[in-house]
Amino acid sequence: MVTPVRYDDKIKDEKVIEGWLKSVAYLDNCRLKKNFGEIALKVIKNGCFYGYKIDQKTACVIQELPIDYCRSRFKFNNLPIVEFNVKFFDDKFADTEYRIKVLKMFPKEFQQAYIKYKHNTLKKDHNGDEVGWFALDAGAAFKFNLNHSDIPLFLSIIPKLIDLEDAQDLDKKKMEQQLIRLIIQEMPIDKNGDLIFDVDEARELHKNAVGMVGQAVGVDVLTTFADVHVEDLSDKGNMSAADQLDKVERTVYNEAGVSQMQFNTSGNLALEKSILNDEATMTNLLLQFEEFAESLLKTFNKNPKRLKYQVQMLPTTIYNYKDLSKLYKEQTQIGFSKLLPQIALGESPSTVLATAVFENQMMKLDEIFTPPQMSSTISKTQQSGGANKQNNGNEPSAGEQGGRPELPQDEKSDKTIANEESQG
Numbered sequence: 001m002v003t004p005v006r007y008d009d010k011i012k013d014e015k016v017i018e019g020w021l022k023s024v025a026y027l028d029n030c031r032l033k034k035n036f037g038e039i040a041l042k043v044i045k046n047g048c049f050y051g052y053k054i055d056q057k058t059a060c061v062i063q064e065l066p067i068d069y070c071r072s073r074f075k076f077n078n079l080p081i082v083e084f085n086v087k088f089f090d091d092k093f094a095d096t097e098y099r100i101k102v103l104k105m106f107p108k109e110f111q112q113a114y115i116k117y118k119h120n121t122l123k124k125d126h127n128g129d130e131v132g133w134f135a136l137d138a139g140a141a142f143k144f145n146l147n148h149s150d151i152p153l154f155l156s157i158i159p160k161l162i163d164l165e166d167a168q169d170l171d172k173k174k175m176e177q178q179l180i181r182l183i184i185q186e187m188p189i190d191k192n193g194d195l196i197f198d199v200d201e202a203r204e205l206h207k208n209a210v211g212m213v214g215q216a217v218g219v220d221v222l223t224t225f226a227d228v229h230v231e232d233l234s235d236k237g238n239m240s241a242a243d244q245l246d247k248v249e250r251t252v253y254n255e256a257g258v259s260q261m262q263f264n265t266s267g268n269l270a271l272e273k274s275i276l277n278d279e280a281t282m283t284n285l286l287l288q289f290e291e292f293a294e295s296l297l298k299t300f301n302k303n304p305k306r307l308k309y310q311v312q313m314l315p316t317t318i319y320n321y322k323d324l325s326k327l328y329k330e331q332t333q334i335g336f337s338k339l340l341p342q343i344a345l346g347e348s349p350s351t352v353l354a355t356a357v358f359e360n361q362m363m364k365l366d367e368i369f370t371p372p373q374m375s376s377t378i379s380k381t382q383q384s385g386g387a388n389k390q391n392n393g394n395e396p397s398a399g400e401q402g403g404r405p406e407l408p409q410d411e412k413s414d415k416t417i418a419n420e421e422s423q424g
Contacts (some may be wrong), residue, residue: 001312001343002297010304016307023300023309024350026124029059030296036289039144043285046291047152048145050082052107053296060296063106065141066092071133072143082141086114086122087132109137116248142292147284153256163345167248185209275319286313316344 039062050070054061069088072080093099103111113134116122117313122134148152185205185219188196197205208220290313297309316324321344328340342352359365412420 001314001340002349003310003312005308005310006306007308011307019300019307019309021350023297026059026300026346027293027296027311027349028350028406030062031059032289032293035062039289040282040285043144043146043240044153047155050141050143053140053142054107070143076138080143081138081140082136082143083133084110084136084141085114085130085132086110086117086134089114144285144288144292146281153281157252157256160248163251164248183209183219183221184212185221275317279315279317283315286315289313299388314340314344316346321345341353 001023002020004016006016009340039051042049042064046067048067050065050067050072052063052065054063055113063082065082067087069085071083071085073083074081089099089103093102103114113122117132122131124131125135187202187205190196206221213221215220236390290311293313294309294311301308314324325341325344328337328344332338332341339349339352341351
């Protein structure tokens, strides 16, 4: 959402609108929706994201920098200063000819720093620093992370994932063991404790039993003259093997700070609260995206004391965009923005405006497609007449029901859902 803020009334409306259209078109060409989504995923996975802005006439291209060869130790004007190590080109590209091709794909300051590095003329920031590091242009290089920390969001769950993998292997072995069946045929003895069958006869009986079992999976035969019994070494407690495995799985989600309901939900309220917590976690990154998008409009904000184009990132997700669009639509009744409902649905401001002009001014669709008569489009006389025809408006017509409208399924409580299921 781009909003022009005019501090000087002497600036004409036409100039404000022209700048707004150009700034929105510029941001559309930058493909920020796609780029921000990819960057956010990499921030969660790696802990941070380093990039470089390459300005063009109609857009800005974002070039990702290798995270292992970047660092940021201090800030300038509240923006992180990114440093890059040109050893990257020697370490990753052994072939000289191919290395030169890759180097030419990077901006000029990378090329100049690499040449100085090869000639041992690249200056260090301080004596104890390693050779190869140099500070990038503060207006071009940037960095994103979560809550000023470069630690990956789910780094702490790695030991728990290892425990879960071990527990799953152990559970699989237990399941295989439970499928094994052992046929025991015990040879009889007489009153004196002597064998009724000799060893050769017992061997033949064993072969016969094995032949009867055949190729049965998980079945073995044991022939013995002694009493045989098996001791079960498993825990005799009330917790089953499935409960033990679930306990290990829960520790993974607990360590990550994410509700298990989010991926396999069994209750509406738990899922809703988990999503809200995740949205709150990403809020800091969203504000960084907002600040970055506004920095792209630097050429349009040459005199911000008179006119400034501000960028706002709406807090929309795939879970709440319908509710936010509905809320913005209600705000239009008190004279608020008419663009916000459509932007919340994922449309670009330029697309919303272009569609309205095309349909209403060019195609005259507002004259061809007339809305149906409703309470908001018919006169008071027609409303009163229609009410008299329908029992003076005191009773609902056929098919209408009184009371509060039924809530959507995802907004009902667990208790309400359970009551509905019990009623059949």
